[in-house]
Amino acid sequence: SSLVGETIRIRGIPFEVIGVLAEKGSQGFSNPDESLYIPLSTAQFRVMGSDRIRSIAVQAMSEKTMDDAMAEIDLKLRREHRLRPEEPADFNIRDQASLLATVQETTQTFSLLLAGIAAISLLVGGIGIMNIMLVSVTERTREIGLRKALGATGTDILLQFLVESLVLCLAGGTLGLVLGVGGAAVLQKLMGWTMVVAPEAIVVAIAFSASVGVFFGIWPARRAASLAPIESLRYE
Template sequence: MIIFEILWVALDAIVANKLRSLLTMLGVVIGIAAVITMVALGEGAQRSVEARLKTLGANVLTVRPGQSFAGGLGRGQAALTAEDAEALREAPQYIQAVSPELEGRVQIENGASNANMSIVGVWPTYFSVNNYQLSDGRLFTEAEERGRRRIAVLGALVGSQLGGVSSESLVGKTIRIGGVPFEVIGVLTEKGSQGFSNPDESLYIPLATAQFRVMGSDRVRSIAVQATSEDTMDDAMVEIDQVLRRQHRLRPGQDADFNIRDQASLLSTVQETTQTFTLLLAGIAAISLLVGGIGIMNIMLVSVTERTREIGLRKALGARPNDIMLQFLIESLVLCLVGGGLGLLLGLGGSYALQQLAGWQTAVAPESVVLAFVFSGGVGVFFGIWPARRAASLTPIESLRYE
């Protein structure tokens, strides 16, 4: 039997039992669809982390208060102040910019509309350190920060929570923050959610104004420090440690009462965790594909039994064992490849539906598509060999006698 004839016979056998062939492919369809969807979710999460890293800046360090110790005993949460930030920018070597940050939730009023929102007191350098872009208006200056001016810069989505208006329409108008009137001078471009916080739903005011007119605290929540480059990150961390130890009067060898965190390292850890979960989910989904392969092997064994007389007749007419084996391998391979194609379409549709309906970020990598076809073909060959070998081993006389 020539190859084209073998192929035609195999396809004819599949078409002759449409319902059985469809049910046989169902396991492969579900398996491939699950793998594609899970990998798309993982790929989307990884790309989201990479995009967030670019928006944060890879050379940004964050200093936060740590545990304060005295006589070997913890005395509670230590404090960071604006004076610590001033000390960091007095004579910098590896530090490019510094901005302390104080955050709290305050009632915001815009006419008859009001909402409890996040207020962030910062220095003007905060916007460049964290890679914020201006959409409308302007940012406040150092002089306005020192003068405790009552001015505010809005996140891109603040207006939607204050009467359902655009944030740009509030520029030049007066809103009330904790009962205190503030003039809106600018609006930032949309940046996107960052874990548990969303900068697009925050208002930014001068740090001194936040400390003494709104929140009544001279402490800061954290200090953002921008190194001169990614290559000087370690040197900048050493410089920060030396300056703050001197500022807090810590003796050599004494535990620091502050923490220095590298945002790039943190996001890298999140990315590795996401990749691990992606592989775990894809592995679980691949189990259903293997179950589908077992189902194909089972059906092919049944098919060999049902077509024993046909196999004997073909051998009696001159078909070689390799021809019979190739015929059943092609049937198994076609079932898996067609099932893989349908599963791919279902997986693409599922990932798109998750993105549109659930708001999850998904991304289908070309490598996952190729891998799905290769894997489904491998399943077809692997689980088709045994039925094919069994069909090829039948003798013509025994096959023709089979009832």
């Protein structure tokens, strides 16, 4: 690399670059490609000003030998810390598998939390749509009576209001989908994150919007379909 042989300063102390490691990519909240490695004693006494070590990163020879490596590290640290076998360890040993499990558990918790928020939002939005459709039925009572007088059946009126509710929800779902995809694109551009909108998520979002429209539009549609033609025409 072109950096080899160059001099950089860390807290005002000059260091000579003697090598550059291969890229490994981001690992969650940490990025090893943005790390600098300097001699331990130099870091302790000249850079950090402390001889305490908070963490040690160890790489096993292979995934199969990881458990053996952890057991060996545990035995070594217990000897260095003068701990008896029955005494609890005053250190923690974590492997990538446990970290991955923790991340997955946290992700699942956030997914459930977001699903709960989305469910509440759908419920509130559905109730709002139902109220709007009920008001629409009341305001269009004469129209419903006129259509029935001209030969429209209760099924025709039912389908009319169900379609209106369905279209209303699909329009809202499409708008939310556009905002979500647009927000993901903006975050990807501004924050440099890699974000992909799965096609399945788009299908599920549209299907949920349609389901909300049908479910909360049934009562107003049935109420409109059950109106008597003569009473509807007399409605003021």
